Amino acid sequence: MIQFKLAYHHLVKNKNQSLPFIFSNTIWIAVVYIFLAMLYDTNLKNISFGTIAVALMQLGLGFVILVSGLAIIYAEQTLNKQRTKELGLYSMLGLNKHNLRQVIGIENLLFYAISTGLGLIIGITFSKLSVMSLRVLLSFEHLHQTLTIKPIAIAAIIFAIIFLLLTLYDFLGLRHINPMTLWQKASKPETVPKGHTFLAITGLIVLTIGYYISISSRASLSAFLQMMVAIILVVVGTYLIFIVGSIVFLKLLKQNENYYYKPKNFIAVANMLFRMKQNGAGLATISLLCTATLVSIIASVSLVAGQNNLLNLWSKRDIQIVSTSPINLVQNEQITQFASKTNISLQSHRQMTVTTPTNGELKNNYFKANNSLKTEVAISSLDLQQYNHIEGSHYHLADDEILLYSPDNTYQGKEIIIHGHTYKVKPVTSFDTSFVYNHSTYKPIFIIAKSQAIAQKINPTPVLYVTSFNTVGTKSACKQFGEKLPNLLNADPASITSRFVIKDLFGSLFGGFLFIGVLIGLVMICATAMIIYYKQVSEGYSDKANYAIMRQLGLSQQETRKAINSQVLTVFLLPIVGAVINLAFALPVLKNVLSVFSMYNINILIIVSFICIALLIIIYMLIYWSTTVVYRQIISS
Amino acid sequence: MSLLNLKHIKKVFTEGNTNQIVALRDIDLSVEKGEFVAIMGESGAGKSTLLNIIATLDQPTSGTITLNQTDLSHLSEKDSSQFRREHLGFVFQSFNLLDTFNNRDNIFLPLVLSKAKHEFMIDRIKPLSKALGIDNLLDRQPSEISGGQKQRIAIARALITQPDLLLADEPTGALDSGNSEKILRLFNQINHSGQTILMVTHSAEAASYAQRTLFIKDGIIYNELYRGDQNRSHYLEQIINSLAALQSREVTSQ
Ligand SMILES: Nc1ncnc2c1ncn2[C@@H]1O[C@H](COP(=O)(O)OP(=O)(O)OP(=O)(O)O)[C@@H](O)[C@H]1O
Ligand SMILES: [Mg+2]
Secondary structure: OHHHHHHHHHHHHOHHHHHHHHHHHHHHHHHHHHHHHHHHOEOHHHOOOHHHHHHHHHHHHHHHHHHHHHHHHHHHHHHHHHHHHHHHHHHHOOOOHHHHHHHHHHHHHHHHHHHHHHHHHHHHHHHHHHHHHHHHHOOOOOOOEOOOHHHHHHHHHHHHHHHHHHHHHHHHHHOOOOHHHHHHHOOOOOOOOOOHHHHHHHHHHHHHHHHHHHHHOOOOHHHHHHHHHHHHHHHHHHHHHHHHHHHHHHHHHHHOHHHHOOHHHHHHHHHHHHOHHHHHHHHHHHHHHHHHHHHHHHHHHHHHHOHHHHHHHHEOOOEEEEEOOOOOHHHHHHHHHHHHHOOOEEEEEEEEEEEOOEEEEEEOOEEEEOOOOOOOEEEEEEEHHHHHHHHOOOOOOOOOEEEEEOHHHOOOOOEEEEOOEEEEEEEEOOOOOOEOHHHOOOEEEEEEEOOHHHHHHHOOOOEEEEEEEEEEOOHHHHHHHHHHHHHHHOOOHHHEEEHHHHHHHHHHHHHHHHHHHHHHHHHHHHHHHHHHHHHHHHHHHHHHHHHHHHHHOOOOHHHHHHHHHHHHHHHHOHHHHHHHHHHHHHHHHHHHHHHHOOOOOHHHHHHHHHHHHHHHHHHHHHHHHHHHHHHHHHHHO | OOOEEEEEEEEEEEEOOOEEEEEEEEEEEEEOOOOEEEEEEOOOOOHHHHHHHHOOOOOOOEEEEEEOOEEOOOOOHHHHHHHHHHHEEEEEOOOOOOOOOOHHHHHHHHHHHOOOOHHHHHHHHHHHHHHHOOHHHOOOOHHHOOHHHHHHHHHHHHHOOOOOEEEEEOOOOOOOHHHHHHHHHHHHHHHHOOOEEEEEOOOHHHHOOOOEEEEEEOOEEEEEEEOOOOOHHHHHHHHHHHHHHHHHHHHHHO
16 A cells, blocks of 8 residues: 555655654654553552552542643644644645545554553653652552553554544644645744734633632642643643743744754754744753653652651650550559560650640631631630740749640740730740541641630640650660550540551551652653653754755854854753743742641751752753754764 | 865775775865855765865865865864854755744854854845845745745855865756756855855756856866856857866777
């Protein structure tokens, strides 16, 4: 069949264009497969907080499908230029439109088959290898992986749909075209998109709505749909802004004659304007991939970095028992006996009574009790005498004065209004026996009042008895003691907190998130590198002939190098800037996600963000530098 | 002293380790300022090789070449680039316009590479575009104009630096006879205004516009024809006869 031969011939003959295209498709398919494999081929949902992990993976999956779809459609535009020329030739030689459609269809089918095959092989290998090595590296043994057909099939179907849309789009391009225009279209520069002010405004609006949704929605499973919508809007907005923005930027550069008519800028700006849409889309893709890398790494590293904070929040003592009635003599005897049986000794025994925490929200220093989506804090109170005794401090308070302990000193108000009374706040930074009632995710706030009566007035609830002590002995003995204690006392596990037990628990819990975060980050940074590589290679081949002509006209090697550097450097930072802006709007969401795990310390998040951005910039520069070398080699070969 | 001087130019291409192709054996040639010289010869005779050496795109195996007393045979890559854009103008068979630039910027390109001021470029392009009749083409893209128009843009690009020497390799090779004639008339016209031109061509018709025609064969200049005072059709006849003689010699020598 001649159509097949033509399609095959075209694919092979233009291997400088088609190989990079296949390469980038392969990367996208591999990435999508890796997400699908994490979802369907692992016991992800069975690990602790698995439903959240699954939801996050699904968001990630939606993101990569969207970005790969857009990136592939744009990459094919470049390829299409060359193909259009060839189709013009065939059509002059007598192929009708139906035949041309067949040629396009077969060629796209070939692209699809090759890319999907390679992509799946790479995806399967990568996910196997990475899960295996990360399990060892992060000593996270809880995750198991199998190999099933489901993710393979889903990935194949997703990309079949993308390629089908692509083919239909190509058919549309054929409609109003005669042989001559087909032939000419190939060497025409891209034109400024119609109504680009409209597109820019649309982009801004879409992006703003996306940002707004992501800032205003609370991190919870019920907000899943909102998050998905926010991601879609931000992706689409980023593409529009980058495409229109980079075009406007380049046009401005061109209009500035003093800038434009300099050897290096002249060539660089003209090259980028020639493929302006493709250029903008490429930058947007890179920017989004950088954003995803940052978000996933920052979230997971912050969780791990905040792990100790959370541990201290739950209990600063080795064992802490919270109960509605005081520990009786029998229980006390049981504890002492069990301690000597497990070869540990108990030290610095402490006891206090506090009012049962009341959930509510704090707004403008005003406490309102409630149990709703807005609930943020859990307030309880005790008297000054107990506090001074526990802390060994000598505070004095008036009737309308209180000490206030909040984790990481997050309460900033000078006063607090509760039940219509205003109290002057003296913040305190230490409270050795603070605890989180029922391990809820609400921020615990302790109010220390002058007397028990005032404490009751502030929070009129039944009292809780908090008994705590430290354990001295081998680590395993201490842990064993903590594990068995609830059974021994016949108590609710949530009421007894053992530092040794929860430390291990957190290790596996946050290890899981670190694992997923690092995996996604790794996949994203690899994809970023590959897409930058693809961009440089495909642009290298399309610029090669031009540079050859300019060398004949008197462009030296050194000037070629300068022009290339200018071409790379002019836009090189834009994706990173875009990624940092996107990240800035994702941070509130991250903060919310972290507070699900009782982490309120924004400083950790900010420090981790800065480190990650710095690291990303270094890696990004390395990628750019090494791929620019490749570009230069292509140009001068 | 002539503008361009070539003495005992030899060029050997080595393919692999052993296979040597002698493209030019021993070329002696001088071109005076203001001359219009055509170079003819069979395919593979070494015309493009000769032009590339003069253009500093390639270096001779041995021999000396000077343009305006500058020795061209041992220029560094950087110096030769600079030399090309300051002293030479190029016109190619396939136009070699850059489709990333519009026509005006294509013409500006050599000046931009020489870091000229924008005002200077504008001053230069004005008389040139008028003389070449390309005023209304300047804001269009190369992909939007005809072959003859493209070659006129290419000529403008070659002339905008006011080069010492205009080198043309088959400038009419891709054009129909009407357009060829227009381009050659243009060459004549710019030659009359003082521009030195060296043109490689296959066509006797094209060569007949020159003042002197060189015939290259077996790596040497085999024959030379001056137009002198004869009219063009006479000169054309002479060139055709020479070509025929060249070919028949080949037949008898086989
Ligand atoms: N880079 C090269 N390497 C090896 N041999 C070469 C190279 N360039 C040219 N040649 C050989 O040198 C000889 C002269 O080539 P040249 O291109 O100068 O011919 P020409 O006269 O321009 O021919 P045409 O009229 O077909 O353009 C030919 O035999 C050619 O094969
Ligand atoms: Mg030649």
